[in-house]
Each structure stands twice: as structure tokens, then as C-alpha cells.
Amino acid sequence: MGYQLSREQFDRFLDRLQDDYRVFGPALDSDKGAFSDTDRITYKNIRRLDDLELNRKSYFSPKEIFFPIRETLFRFCEGEPTVPQIDDKKIAILLRPCDSNAIDRLDAIFLENGPFEDFYYKRRRENVRFFLIECATGFDSCWCVSMNANTTKRWDVAFRFGEDEILVDVKSEEFLPYLDDCPQKPFEIRFIYENTKKVRVPEVGEVTLDHFAHELWNEYTARCIACGRCNTSCPTCSCFTVLDAPLGAEKKMGERWRAWAGCHIDGFTDMAGGHTFRQSRGERMRFKTMHKINDYRKRFGKHQCVGCGRCDDVCPQYISFARCINTLSDCIEEGKRK
Amino acid sequence: MINPFLPSKMKILDIIPETEIDQTFVLAGRKPVKPGQFFQLSVPGAGEAPVSVSDFEDDKLFVTIRKVGRLTNALFALAPGDYIFARGPYGNGFDYRDYVDSDLKVIAGGTGLAPVKKVIKHFIANKSIASLEVLLGFKTPQDILYRREVRAWVDAGLATLTVDKAGPDWSGNTGLITGYLKNLDLSNLENCKFIVVGPPIMIKFITIELLLLQVPEENIWVSLERKMSCGLGKCGHCKIGETYVCLEGPAFRFARARRLLD
Ligand SMILES: Cc1cc2nc3c(=O)[nH]c(=O)nc-3n(C[C@H](O)[C@H](O)[C@H](O)COP(=O)(O)OP(=O)(O)OC[C@H]3O[C@@H](n4cnc5c(N)ncnc54)[C@H](O)[C@@H]3O)c2cc1C
Ligand code: SF4
Ligand code: SF4
Ligand code: FES
Numbered sequence: 001m002g003y004q005l006s007r008e009q010f011d012r013f014l015d016r017l018q019d020d021y022r023v024f025g026p027a028l029d030s031d032k033g034a035f036s037d038t039d040r041i042t043y044k045n046i047r048r049l050d051d052l053e054l055n056r057k058s059y060f061s062p063k064e065i066f067f068p069i070r071e072t073l074f075r076f077c078e079g080e081p082t083v084p085q086i087d088d089k090k091i092a093i094l095l096r097p098c099d100s101n102a103i104d105r106l107d108a109i110f111l112e113n114g115p116f117e118d119f120y121y122k123r124r125r126e127n128v129r130f131f132l133i134e135c136a137t138g139f140d141s142c143w144c145v146s147m148n149a150n151t152t153k154r155w156d157v158a159f160r161f162g163e164d165e166i167l168v169d170v171k172s173e174e175f176l177p178y179l180d181d182c183p184q185k186p187f188e189i190r191f192i193y194e195n196t197k198k199v200r201v202p203e204v205g206e207v208t209l210d211h212f213a214h215e216l217w218n219e220y221t222a223r224c225i226a227c228g229r230c231n232t233s234c235p236t237c238s239c240f241t242v243l244d245a246p247l248g249a250e251k252k253m254g255e256r257w258r259a260w261a262g263c264h265i266d267g268f269t270d271m272a273g274g275h276t277f278r279q280s281r282g283e284r285m286r287f288k289t290m291h292k293i294n295d296y297r298k299r300f301g302k303h304q305c306v307g308c309g310r311c312d313d314v315c316p317q318y319i320s321f322a323r324c325i326n327t328l329s330d331c332i333e334e335g336k337r338k
Numbered sequence: 339m340i341n342p343f344l345p346s347k348m349k350i351l352d353i354i355p356e357t358e359i360d361q362t363f364v365l366a367g368r369k370p371v372k373p374g375q376f377f378q379l380s381v382p383g384a385g386e387a388p389v390s391v392s393d394f395e396d397d398k399l400f401v402t403i404r405k406v407g408r409l410t411n412a413l414f415a416l417a418p419g420d421y422i423f424a425r426g427p428y429g430n431g432f433d434y435r436d437y438v439d440s441d442l443k444v445i446a447g448g449t450g451l452a453p454v455k456k457v458i459k460h461f462i463a464n465k466s467i468a469s470l471e472v473l474l475g476f477k478t479p480q481d482i483l484y485r486r487e488v489r490a491w492v493d494a495g496l497a498t499l500t501v502d503k504a505g506p507d508w509s510g511n512t513g514l515i516t517g518y519l520k521n522l523d524l525s526n527l528e529n530c531k532f533i534v535v536g537p538p539i540m541i542k543f544i545t546i547e548l549l550l551l552q553v554p555e556e557n558i559w560v561s562l563e564r565k566m567s568c569g570l571g572k573c574g575h576c577k578i579g580e581t582y583v584c585l586e587g588p589a590f591r592f593a594r595a596r597r598l599l600d
Binding site: 073074076079081083109110113114115116117118119120122123209212238239240241242243244245246247253254255256258261263268269270271272273275277278283287290291294295296298299 | 339340341342343344345347380382383384385386387406407410421423537538563564565567568570571572573574575577579580582584585599600
């Protein structure tokens, strides 16, 4: 069902949602940018249209809304584990097609991989609704088209935000009551089919041992500082570490947490006894690259990377993942010609 | 909804000292488990870590633990009658059927013996394989695990035992385990199967030697160690390529293991 809303009508729509939903969207964090006097776009609670920042890409993805940076798995009390309750209010997230696809990539790990569904992920994820933001042109660092992540069917309500009006397409009936007095107008969301940035992704099977041993990775050993920003800003990075914190003097109480982890960061593979894998940062870059464009695809039949380009936006060393994939493809092409 | 992260309590029935820093914990509990599989053991507040099952019978599970850090220190502070938390078992483990009718050689270094102890015991009791030989290496005589059982295997002519470095009162073999590969009876090589477990460096050199001896890589099994935070295919720490060691491993045919590139 299509609607055309004025800015006031959109604000009223948000107002009506507040009782039943928490609405999140990209918003401005003034002065939180990497440099002084710069802003950062993060995901925040949205109450009015003016809260939204739609002209710039968000620094972080929406994943932390339902996969928190740190989460208590349970508390041990008198030796028994108790699982904390969560706010079970529904969550509507304003996001773009790449991020909608990214959540599908997270779902595969948390809900499909291994014999069990991830209890903690699932109980939050079940409450999530997708408010899709139409991308008119995308941003300079986007390469979603190369990753087949520019289109999606995964949304409940889709929006085109114009200067004075907002066009709306409602797919999930649960949202119809919140718009029932708004003017109807047929509207169908469009997707973009070209980005300025283009990435050539190798086919599965084209990556061989030679490309693992290739010198292209050495550059990253010299440049990467293992800060992990590319991991934390990535909408599809799902890794975490489990850790315990003791509480009270008796040591009979404690909490078990999980917290985001990243394959670029020191300690990710450390084992007792001091053994560690992928010590050089080039090896970590290679591991991440293979994971995002090769390994995951072998396992789940689709790329993990959705081409949102955030890793390139946030890297303090100006390392471009897009360029890395293209360099890898160049090496493969070169090998074929030989 | 099942919460696979929730551990359950297991009572410690007995604690058997093995070495200065290794203890075997006997836990009460009946769980269907295969050798080579592991549990996520934890002490509230101290942490959680993967530990292989080293033996099991009726209503008892055995785990052998080396005291190396925060969690294992907390485990060593416990006494019979106390409880630990456990979830699992996880991983594939060794499948007895893979070795039927073969001349099985088990090569274990140090604590690597724990995950295959039950395999050895099983094939001693159960005659489904053609023959069994065991090669065991430890750093020093003080590091030898399961002394009573190891002694019995050596006395029965089933096992060769060596230590890297011996003191004056050691009359047995000394030197690296790789040096004793030649003691194995490999006359019927096509029928030989190998299980190799131990520190990564030992696995590396033993497998190099075996391949030089023309052992097909499908006839070698290894057990890999990785950092693991979940055992459930979620946390990502154990992933190599498209393989999750906690799900598809930790036991792998070498044909696959050697293609796992970090
Ligand atoms: C499948 C599998 C099966 C296992 N089976 C067994 C088993 O049967 N028995 C057993 O004892 N263990 C087993 N382990 C290993 C076991 O999980 C670890 O010993 C355990 O995690 C140690 O936890 P901890 O909290 O006691 O040690 P931690 O406190 O986490 O640290 C252990 C030690 O390692 C050192 N260390 C850690 N990281 C580094 C580093 N980067 N550089 C230098 N030193 C470092 C620390 O200083 C500390 O001394 C297994 C592991 C796996 C993956
Ligand atoms: S990557 Fe594609 S879907 Fe995502 S913001 Fe850029 S253009 Fe839009
Ligand atoms: S953001 Fe850049 S410097 Fe930081 S870990 Fe990633 S690639 Fe390395
Ligand atoms: S241990 Fe967490 S994914 Fe394997």
C-alpha cells in the first residue's frame, strides 16, 4: 500500500509508533568525528524527521541495536545461571538496502550455522522490523552493486525521502493502522544499479594457494595498525569473545558476557600456551578478505560483504578494501594470462 | 527456545593428580560423547574454555586439565564434591568406524594423549581393527600422563614411550618422538591408518615424515587446536577458510587439514 506524507504527517507517524516500537535511524553525533569539530553519523533513537541524517552514510551499521557491543549472557547467583530479561518492545530500523542484506548475512551465522540457533541474537532479532531508505545515488565509497547487495526484498516499510514529501510503501500489514488517515499514493521503491566505485570479485575456485602466498598482502603488514575499526564498522562482522567477570568477595557470583571481537585485532587467535595464528597484519587482511568474498560464499552461497564501504570510510590508514579485492582480482587475471 | 550458551552443573567425583600441572577430573554425568569431542567447561567468574573428554564410562566423564591460566587455576582450586559448569559435547570427535580392519598407529605428544586415550582403550578392548601400535612422547619423565595405563601399554608391547629430556633415573627411550617413527611396523603400509595429536609443531613434523614414507594423506587424522569462544559455530574464533574447527573438527583427515590455510 502506497502513501504520500508531508513532513508533519511523517512526524505523526513516528509519534504513533512510539508506544509499540523503538525507532532507530542514522543521526548526527555532533563533534564525535575522528577529527576535531567534525561530526559522526551513528544509529540513534528517532522521534522526528529532523532527527534523521540522510545525506551522509552512517559510520556504524545498525547491527549493535540487536547484537550489542557487549551483552550479559547470564549471571551466576548462588551457583545458578540466570538469563537477564530484555526489553521486548519491537524495534523498527531505518536502513539502506546494503544493511538490509547485511542483516541476512548475520542471520546465516547466528541462526543457521552450527546445530543451534543463537538464543541471544534470535530474541532481539525477532523484534526487528525493516524500514528501508531508498538510495537515490548512493555515496562515493559504496560498491553494493558489485556484491549483488543493491536490491532487497527484506523490508516491512520502504521510504523515499524527498525535500517536502515522503513516499511510503507498506509491505507489512502491521504498520497500516499507523498510517490509516494518510493520503494514499501508489509508490514503488527503486534500487540503484550502478555505483561510482566498482569492485571485481573473483569467482569461487579462482582463488588458489598462489594467491594466499602472493606478495600483495605484505603491503598491509606495513600499513594496517590492527585497530579493528574495519571490523566494528562492518555490518556483517559477527565475531565475539566470551568472558567472565567475578562479582562479590565470595567469588560465588559472576557474570558471563560476550563482546564484539575482530580478526584484525591482536589476540583474536591467541591460545593458552602463547600459540597464535596470523601474527602479521597482512595475514589478517587476507583472512578478512577471504572471509568476506570467498569462504562465506562457499558455505552459504552468497557474499558476506555487501559493499557498504564503511571499512574504507573508517580506516585511519586509508586502506581500501575495495582496492584490495580489485588487486586480488588483478593478480588472478594476471595468473590466467601467464 | 533452547539457550545453547547455558551450562549445566556437573559434580566432581574425584581428582586424580597426573603431573605437577595436570589433573584428571572425574565428573558425574552420562552424556553421549565420542573421543576427541570437547566440552566447554567453566567456573563462574573465572571463565570458560574448551577441554577434550579423555575418557568416559557408565556415569562418569574424565577430563585432563593443565593448569595454565585463569580458568584452569580456578578449576585446580576445586575439590571432589564441588561442581563445575559444562556444556557440550561439541565437535566431531574420532569415529571408530574409520579404522575398522586397519593397522592403527596412534601418535600422541604431551597432552595430545588426552583426546585419544579413549580411542586407544577402545581398540585394546574391541578387536575391530587388525592391529594397534601407540607412539607416545613427553617432554620429561615428570610430564607423563596416565602413568599406570601407559606403563601397562608399554609392558604389553603395544606402546613405545619416549621423553625429550631425561634425568639420571630414567632408563627408557629418550629423544624426540619423530625419531621413533621407525619403530612402528609399517610393513603393510596400505593398511595403516594414523592418528596424530599433540602440539602444532609436533603434528607438523610427524605428518611431513609420514608423507615422505608415502602414507596417503587420507589415512592420517590430526586434531587441531584453535581459540574457541563458543563451540557452536558463532563466535568465529576457530574459523579457517570456510571451515569451523569447533563444528567440522577438531579431528580432521590430514587431506583436509593441510588445505586449511589461515
Ligand atoms: C578442542 C580443544 C580441546 C582442548 N582440550 C584440552 C584438554 O583436554 N586439557 C587442557 O588442559 N586444555 C585443553 N585445551 C586448551 C584449553 O582450552 C586452554 O588450556 C584453556 O583455554 C586455558 O584457559 P585459562 O583461562 O586457564 O588460561 P588463560 O588465562 O586464558 O591463559 C592461559 C595461559 O596462556 C598464556 N597466554 C595466553 N595468551 C598468550 C599470548 N598471546 N602470549 C603468551 N602467552 C599467552 C597466559 O599467559 C596463560 O599462562 C583444549 C583446547 C581446545 C581448542
Ligand atoms: S552501499 Fe548501496 S545500498 Fe548501501 S548506502 Fe551505498 S548505495 Fe545505498
Ligand atoms: S581499519 Fe584499517 S588500520 Fe584498522 S584494522 Fe582495519 S585495515 Fe587495519
Ligand atoms: S568456537 Fe566459536 S565458532 Fe568455533
